[in-house]
Amino acid sequence: MSQEFGPLTTKQKRLLRILTRGLKTLKPEDLSPRTPCPDSWTLASYVSGDLNQEAQQAVNAHIAFCDTCFDEYAALIGQDKLWQLLQGERTLVGDIAEARFQKSMGWKKTVANFVRQKGQEVAKVLEVAVGGNTYSVALSLEGGALSCSVAALRTPLKSALRITVGSGTGKELISTRSDESGNSRFVVPSAAGDMRVLTLDLQGIMHQISFRIPQKP
Amino acid sequence: MDPEPTPSPELIVEFKTLSEQELVKFLPVEKKDPEHLTPQEKGALDELWRRHYRELKENLRAKTFSLRPHEEPDKEHFLHMCINEAYPAFLRRTRQDEYKNFGGFLFKLALNVGLDVRRQLTKKRADKRSETEKKKKPPVEMISVDDLTETLVDEGKEALQIVAARELREIVRQVLEEHAGESPISALSTRVVRQKYINELSWEQIARNLFPEEDSERATRDIIKAIKTLEEPDIRAILRLLAYRQITNAEAFEV
Numbered sequence: 001m002s003q004e005f006g007p008l009t010t011k012q013k014r015l016l017r018i019l020t021r022g023l024k025t026l027k028p029e030d031l032s033p034r035t036p037c038p039d040s041w042t043l044a045s046y047v048s049g050d051l052n053q054e055a056q057q058a059v060n061a062h063i064a065f066c067d068t069c070f071d072e073y074a075a076l077i078g079q080d081k082l083w084q085l086l087q088g089e090r091t092l093v094g095d096i097a098e099a100r101f102q103k104s105m106g107w108k109k110t111v112a113n114f115v116r117q118k119g120q121e122v123a124k125v126l127e128v129a130v131g132g133n134t135y136s137v138a139l140s141l142e143g144g145a146l147s148c149s150v151a152a153l154r155t156p157l158k159s160a161l162r163i164t165v166g167s168g169t170g171k172e173l174i175s176t177r178s179d180e181s182g183n184s185r186f187v188v189p190s191a192a193g194d195m196r197v198l199t200l201d202l203q204g205i206m207h208q209i210s211f212r213i214p215q216k217p
Numbered sequence: 218m219d220p221e222p223t224p225s226p227e228l229i230v231e232f233k234t235l236s237e238q239e240l241v242k243f244l245p246v247e248k249k250d251p252e253h254l255t256p257q258e259k260g261a262l263d264e265l266w267r268r269h270y271r272e273l274k275e276n277l278r279a280k281t282f283s284l285r286p287h288e289e290p291d292k293e294h295f296l297h298m299c300i301n302e303a304y305p306a307f308l309r310r311t312r313q314d315e316y317k318n319f320g321g322f323l324f325k326l327a328l329n330v331g332l333d334v335r336r337q338l339t340k341k342r343a344d345k346r347s348e349t350e351k352k353k354k355p356p357v358e359m360i361s362v363d364d365l366t367e368t369l370v371d372e373g374k375e376a377l378q379i380v381a382a383r384e385l386r387e388i389v390r391q392v393l394e395e396h397a398g399e400s401p402i403s404a405l406s407t408r409v410v411r412q413k414y415i416n417e418l419s420w421e422q423i424a425r426n427l428f429p430e431e432d433s434e435r436a437t438r439d440i441i442k443a444i445k446t447l448e449e450p451d452i453r454a455i456l457r458l459l460a461y462r463q464i465t466n467a468e469a470f471e472v
Binding site: 011012015016019020023024025026027028030031034040041043044045047048050057058060061063064065067070072073074075076077078079082083085086087127 | 280282283284286310321324325326328329331332333335336382386387389390393394395397398399400401402403404405407408410411414415416427428433435440443444446447452455456459464465
């Protein structure tokens, strides 16, 4: 875990202390659900992974604030899966370590979503804003190579992305273009400990993600 | 008794000989109320139900343990209730499109039906409880719409401070909601934050809410340890979301 996170800066620590104090001033109604409870079909679809991303996010947000729906979600997945969810997150955090964030270049948010899938060692899914468009970038290790899948989430500007992956020394390893919708998938040979820089370029608006290939989990 | 379908003899003869692909052609294209199904649609659905009944029952049985609410102590009775609900749900939900991944559809249908039955049972119990409570409770004291609680809480603050404090509470709410929306694990960790800071539950209570002792053999300390590991990534994510709203300085909260 320590490789994932550097120490908090003094400024961040102070903000955190105040935030914690701020949390304590919240009233129960501040943290009550603001959306109606999902019907049983929606919740079943959520558990079986059949909802689109927007609906999935809405249910995620709802169950965080609604105890009844969270209990139903827990009952649907069962205790073993719930435990796996907790454990999985703990053991996989840090498998692909983000080296730095470049806020100024338009980071929107990082989706801390680590999954272990059949045929893949680990994966990390990021949500990245480039200009007004948003893409999902899934990074996973498959048999010693880094597999990268870019998928359009919200793309008001229909234009192909220029995607490059470079080494830590700046050498370009791969350069490709997505389709007009912004979707692309490619594989880059990579070894544990290698530094990689992924650049997404949308009509000159650039966004970079730097990361290090983790040691074997 | 399980509700094994008993379609009319002529339909058995007609549909029994068809392959699944041929049967699917008779299914409705859109979701339909069972009473609006044509005889062909109903016949094809009944035949598919007959062929996949065991699979659906196994799906339901597998989910019985976790879905059965405490209000229903009898596991077999709960399963039987689910099976009874499953047939009309199957008629109502099944359409041509679902056959592309019929195994997945049957699994989802089992979850849906199990959850519906659970809701019926817990709601009945809650309704009963609230009726008893209504009887027992003394008359409720009416509070005026001009309740002064908010004003009293904010007493001694400048108007600007009151507005700023409320806006910040809203921002914190939004940030937590956005963080929760990212993934099920973020939803879980946001729930933990809520229980810890708002409901002021202890770690032990939070752990046992998540894994009730009577259902789980996991040690409380292991659960607490697992829950606490969510904190660090949470902090990072929340700080990042605050930064996205240009809140990078503690002074923003000092109102």
